[in-house]
Amino acid sequence: DTGVSQDPRHKITKRGQNVTFRCDPISEHNRLYWYRQTLGQGPEFLTYFQNEAQLEKSRLLSDRFSAERPKGSFSTLEIQRTEQGDSAMYLCASSTADRHSSTEQYFGPGTRLTVT
Amino acid sequence: AQSVTQPDIHITVSEGASLELRCNYSYGATPYLFWYVQSPGQGLQLLLKYFSGDTLVQGIKGFEAEFKRSQSSFNLRKPSVHWSDAAEYFCAVARLFGGYNKLIFGAGTRLAVHP
Numbered sequence: 001d002t003g004v005s006q007d008p009r010h011k012i013t014k015r016g017q018n019v020t021f022r023c024d025p026i027s028e029h030n031r032l033y034w035y036r037q038t039l040g041q042g043p044e045f046l047t048y049f050q051n052e053a054q055l056e057k058s059r060l061l062s063d064r065f066s067a068e069r070p071k072g073s074f075s076t077l078e079i080q081r082t083e084q085g086d087s088a089m090y091l092c093a094s095s096t097a098d099r100h101s102s103t104e105q106y107f108g109p110g111t112r113l114t115v116t
Numbered sequence: 117a118q119s120v121t122q123p124d125i126h127i128t129v130s131e132g133a134s135l136e137l138r139c140n141y142s143y144g145a146t147p148y149l150f151w152y153v154q155s156p157g158q159g160l161q162l163l164l165k166y167f168s169g170d171t172l173v174q175g176i177k178g179f180e181a182e183f184k185r186s187q188s189s190f191n192l193r194k195p196s197v198h199w200s201d202a203a204e205y206f207c208a209v210a211r212l213f214g215g216y217n218k219l220i221f222g223a224g225t226r227l228a229v230h231p
Contacts, residue, residue: 004159033218033219035219040223040224041223041224042120042208042221042222042224043206043219043221044221045219045220048218056218091159093160093219104162104165106162107152107160108159109157110158
C-alpha cells in the first residue's frame with residue numbers, strides 16, 4: 001500500500017505525559033501537513049513542511065507541540081505535558097508540489113489521542 | 117477571513133433517495149473547492165474537487181458537485197444514495213498562501229441512511 005500511514009492509530013495517555021506520533025507520507029510527495037480534528041468539527045491546520053523545512057505553524061500549535069521532518073521523508077509530531085484539551089484525532093496529509101495537483105492532499109487514517 | 121459553512125449538521129435519507137449536502141464558502145478570490153468523506157475511525161477520502169472550468173464536477177462513488185460563484189456555494193449531490201454512503205462529509209476550500217495550499221474545512225455533515 002502506498003498511501004499515507006500513521007502510527008500509532010490510538011494512544012491513551014495520562015495528563016502531563018509526552019507523546020509522539022509518526023507520519024509516513026506517499027513516497028514521492030515533498031509536502032506534508034498536520035491537522036487536528038476534535039469531536040464534531042472539521043480538521044484544523046496545524047503545520048506544514050516542504051521537504052525538511054517547516055514553513056508554517058498555526059497559532060493552534062502551542063509551544064508544547066513540536067513537529068519535525070528530519071530528512072524530508074517521515075514526520076513526527078510531539079506533544080509535551082499533555083492536557084485533556086489535546087484529546088483529538090491528529091491527521092497527516094501529503095501532496096506533490098505541482099501548482100494544481102499540490103492542492104490535492106492525501107490523508108492518513110489518523111492517530112486518535114485520548115488524554116485522561 | 118476564509119471560511120466554510122456546512123449548514124446541516126446531520127441529515128437522514130432513505131436508501132435510494134436523492135441527496136444534496138450544502139456548502140457555502142467565504143473567499144476573496146477564485147477558490148479551490150473540495151469534498152471529502154470520512155467513515156468512522158478513518159481518514160479523509162477525496163470525493164471530488166473544483167479548480168476552474170466546468171462548474172459541474174463529477175467525483176467518485178457517483179457523487180457530483182456544482183460550483184455557483186453567485187451564491188458562493190459548492191453543493192454535493194447524489195441521485196440515489198446507498199447504505200454504504202453513511203459517513204461524515206466535509207467541504208473544504210484551499211487557500212493559496214506562501215506558495216502552498218492550506219485546506220480550510222467546514223464542520224461537516226453527518227449522513228445517516230435508512231434501509
